[in-house]
Amino acid sequence: MSNSDYDPACLPDLLPIYYRRLFPFSQYYRWLSYGGVSKNYFQNREFSFTLKDDIYVRYQSFTTQNELEKEMQKMVPYKIDIGAVYSHRPSQHNAVKSGTFQALEKELVFDIDMTDYDDVRRCCSAADICSKCWTLMTIAIRILDRALREDFGFHHLLWVYSGRRGVHCWVCDDAARKLSVAARSAVAEYLSLIKGGEETLRKVVLSDPIHPFINHSLLVVERYFRQYAIVDQDILGSKESVDKVLAVLPEDIKKDLAVSFKDEKDPMKRWDLLCDLVARKKSNSKKGGQYFDKEIMLQYCYPRLDVNVSKGVNHLLKSPFSVHPKTGRISVPIDLKELNTFDPFEVPTISLICEELERPRAEEAEEDDMKDKENEQEAGERRRIRDYKRTSLAKYVKVFDRFLEAMARSRKGDMLKKSDLQKDF
Amino acid sequence: MQFPGRRKKLIGSSQNDLYDHCLQFYGQPPLENISLAEFETFAVERLKLLKTVENIGVSYVKNSDQYSKKLEAEFSSLNFPLKTELGDRKVQGGISEYEKRRKDHISHFILRLAYCQTEDLRRWFIQQEMDLFRYRFGELTPKHKTDFLHKNNLKYETVSAEEKKSLKDKLITSSYGLSGITVEEYDFYKVPFQDALDLVRTRKVYLLAGNAYIPHHEIVTIVLNDFRTRLSKALAMTARSLPVVQSDERLQPLLSHLSHAYVGQDYSIQKNIGKISLEQIDALSGKSFPLCMRHLHKALRENHHLRHGGRMQYGLFLKGIGLTLEQALQFWRSEFVKGKVDADKVRLLL
Numbered sequence: 001m002s003n004s005d006y007d008p009a010c011l012p013d014l015l016p017i018y019y020r021r022l023f024p025f026s027q028y029y030r031w032l033s034y035g036g037v038s039k040n041y042f043q044n045r046e047f048s049f050t051l052k053d054d055i056y057v058r059y060q061s062f063t064t065q066n067e068l069e070k071e072m073q074k075m076v077p078y079k080i081d082i083g084a085v086y087s088h089r090p091s092q093h094n095a096v097k098s099g100t101f102q103a104l105e106k107e108l109v110f111d112i113d114m115t116d117y118d119d120v121r122r123c124c125s126a127a128d129i130c131s132k133c134w135t136l137m138t139i140a141i142r143i144l145d146r147a148l149r150e151d152f153g154f155h156h157l158l159w160v161y162s163g164r165r166g167v168h169c170w171v172c173d174d175a176a177r178k179l180s181v182a183a184r185s186a187v188a189e190y191l192s193l194i195k196g197g198e199e200t201l202r203k204v205v206l207s208d209p210i211h212p213f214i215n216h217s218l219l220v221v222e223r224y225f226r227q228y229a230i231v232d233q234d235i236l237g238s239k240e241s242v243d244k245v246l247a248v249l250p251e252d253i254k255k256d257l258a259v260s261f262k263d264e265k266d267p268m269k270r271w272d273l274l275c276d277l278v279a280r281k282k283s284n285s286k287k288g289g290q291y292f293d294k295e296i297m298l299q300y301c302y303p304r305l306d307v308n309v310s311k312g313v314n315h316l317l318k319s320p321f322s323v324h325p326k327t328g329r330i331s332v333p334i335d336l337k338e339l340n341t342f343d344p345f346e347v348p349t350i351s352l353i354c355e356e357l358e359r360p361r362a363e364e365a366e367e368d369d370m371k372d373k374e375n376e377q378e379a380g381e382r383r384r385i386r387d388y389k390r391t392s393l394a395k396y397v398k399v400f401d402r403f404l405e406a407m408a409r410s411r412k413g414d415m416l417k418k419s420d421l422q423k424d425f
Numbered sequence: 426m427q428f429p430g431r432r433k434k435l436i437g438s439s440q441n442d443l444y445d446h447c448l449q450f451y452g453q454p455p456l457e458n459i460s461l462a463e464f465e466t467f468a469v470e471r472l473k474l475l476k477t478v479e480n481i482g483v484s485y486v487k488n489s490d491q492y493s494k495k496l497e498a499e500f501s502s503l504n505f506p507l508k509t510e511l512g513d514r515k516v517q518g519g520i521s522e523y524e525k526r527r528k529d530h531i532s533h534f535i536l537r538l539a540y541c542q543t544e545d546l547r548r549w550f551i552q553q554e555m556d557l558f559r560y561r562f563g564e565l566t567p568k569h570k571t572d573f574l575h576k577n578n579l580k581y582e583t584v585s586a587e588e589k590k591s592l593k594d595k596l597i598t599s600s601y602g603l604s605g606i607t608v609e610e611y612d613f614y615k616v617p618f619q620d621a622l623d624l625v626r627t628r629k630v631y632l633l634a635g636n637a638y639i640p641h642h643e644i645v646t647i648v649l650n651d652f653r654t655r656l657s658k659a660l661a662m663t664a665r666s667l668p669v670v671q672s673d674e675r676l677q678p679l680l681s682h683l684s685h686a687y688v689g690q691d692y693s694i695q696k697n698i699g700k701i702s703l704e705q706i707d708a709l710s711g712k713s714f715p716l717c718m719r720h721l722h723k724a725l726r727e728n729h730h731l732r733h734g735g736r737m738q739y740g741l742f743l744k745g746i747g748l749t750l751e752q753a754l755q756f757w758r759s760e761f762v763k764g765k766v767d768a769d770k771v772r773l774l775l
Contacts, residue, residue, distance in 0.1 A: 152618060153635025175635070183619050186626040209598040211628045
């Protein structure tokens with residue numbers, strides 16, 4: 001059982017173990033250094049920590065991996081956020097002439113939060129999630145991943161489970177990190193289809209011509225819609241939810257459907273009736289371009305992003321591999337190849353992995369211990385690698401490793417291209 | 426602007442190089458000597474042109490036929506370049522195309538000096554220059570448009586015919602008003618999405634692998650953004666080197682006259698000359714009222730009350746400086762009501 005009975009009160013005891021023996025510092029440092037191509041990239045990165053008793057400290061920065069480790073082991077943060085790479089070391093920002101301390105670069109990030117879907121999910125609300133509504137995250141990841149790769153040409157995307165009720169995406173390409181505020185907000189708006197707040201009934205409006213991006217997204221939504229919305233969420237079952245669905249339709253269609261639904265109680269057949277009616281109205285109408293059925297599918301399933309998270313270059317976002325204090329779950333990278341089987345309730349908690357550490361070790365472990373006595377520093381790292389490999393964290397660190405490998409290969413390719421251009425053999 | 430020692434002897438071929446396109450981004454400042462008279466004339470005429478651009482833009486829909494006709498007429502009368510081909514010889518009794526382009530170049534830079542100093546001046550100048558540029562770019566043939574792009578390092582490639590064919594459906598559905606035929610006919614440019622943010626944000630363009638596929642009639646938006654960014658940066662730089670220029674006594678009066686001439690709306694609409702309005706009273710009382718009146722005003726504001734004599738004196742003064750009867754009533758009523766005098770009673774007081 002993955003839960004292993006996580007109790008937030010144990011956090012002060014578990015976190016030191018996590019930071020000393022399990023947090024993947026060397027991969028983390030490797031990620032944020034980006035191959036050392038830009039000078040001081042790691043040193044000028046802002047981190048923020050939330051310490052015990054909700055004490056929040058910003059503008060933390062570190063000069064080496066070792067310093068990062070020591071500080072985290074000393075301060076034992078409950079939450080870790082990653083900010084931008086600044087013009088100077090964030091820890092020295094007060095010493096810099098006012099106006100010259102600026103955020104220069106940061107990954108392009110997206111935050112999908114399940115609470116933003118509360119008006120369209122019936123199974124849970126607020127911070128709760130379940131296997132039924134988790135499909136929304138799967139849909140969101142598929143749509144956004146495709147668009148960011150195919151439309152925008154990005155290659156290095158890290159999808160991370162937030163630990164409770166959502167997912168984050170870190171777009172780490174060089175070009176992405178250099179994007180301006182205007183560019184980030186343009187990308188986020190391109191990806192947004194849901195407009196309107198609580199009072200708006202019809203949140204998606206489609207008109208001719210339908211942009212290829214919307215068509216691609218509809219293809220994804222259509223794959224999941226019947227099982228997710230009609231069966232799991234049962235949006236055409238009870239009167240209350242039927243009314244909500246019909247509320248976005250024009251009067252004439254609404255009336256016809258209300259009548260047909262009196263005789264037809266099967267939700268799947270009701271959906272078919274709705275689609276047929278919309279199709280008929282469309283072919284009769286001179287205006288054309290009436291896509292009410294598609295609009296409903298999008299309203300219930302399409303990803304809802306918070307543009308503000310993506311816009312700011314200096315926006316701080318929860319770090320991968322940090323712990324969620326309320327659930328104890330580690331913010332782990334998501335392997336897109338296994339997306340269909342990803343289960344947020346199987347993500348290891350800090351209590352689980354600390355417990356797994358205590359299990360009796362295999363024989364080879366004792367030999368390794370002998371080698372360790374010879375070289376202390378490397379020993380620390382080797383021990384840490386052996387340690388996490390014995391826990392459920394292992395497979396997630398592997399996903400992270402593969403992500404880092406891909407970036408390293410791509411950097412090498414770029415350098416070769418550059419030196420070829422310069423005729424530098 | 427630099428005035429190097431000797432006037433450059435311009436030979437035929439280099440003449441053509443310098444102004445080989447009727448449109449330019451004004452990247453390089455002119456490097457020659459000109460007379461003060463020419464300096465002044467060029468500047469004033471360009472200012473007239475920009476002012477016309479502003480007026481016509483207000484009176485007609487931008488880029489409509491009437492707009493274009495009016496602007497074209499102004500171009501000719503002020504001798505600014507429009508033709509895309511450089512004539513070889515001087516036109517009989519007229520000014521050569523080359524001369525017009527030279528004037529365009531020099532006058533732009535002169536006006537930069539005059540309009541770089543304040544945010545308002547810069548904004549106005551950039552707005553008119555952009556409208557002007559948009560009009561002139563729109564008048565170019567597609568070939569000249571592509572020429573212009575390449576000459577100015579906007580290395581946007583055109584999309585090959587095969588690629589257009591394979592993407593035909595996608596291209597049709599991503600921009601409004603395109604059909605299968607127009608997609609085949611029109612040139613499409615591949616522009617990195619970062620240079621086409623307005624089109625990306627509103628999803629009005631097809632995106633693939635980080636490139637926006639822009640039909641040639643939309644390319645002007647991209648070019649304009651680039652133009653605005655460059656001009657904005659240049660003006661900021663010009664403002665920094667302005668003190669040097671202003672120290673030249675010959676130029677200083679001309680430049681300040683130019684920048685005070687046509688700027689925004691406030692100067693062209695004569696609002697209440699010789700009269701004041703309610704909002705101005707507080708500000709003026711500190712600066713321009715005679716001391717006795719200032720004292721009365723202050724007392725009124727502090728006590729929300731003035732005695733009969735004071736009301737008569739101050740009331741007559743306000744009438745004299747141009748406050749209308751309605752405004753006067755409003756003024757007194759608002760002040761006395763604060764002093765908890767019944768609004769109706771105020772009427773009796775005046």
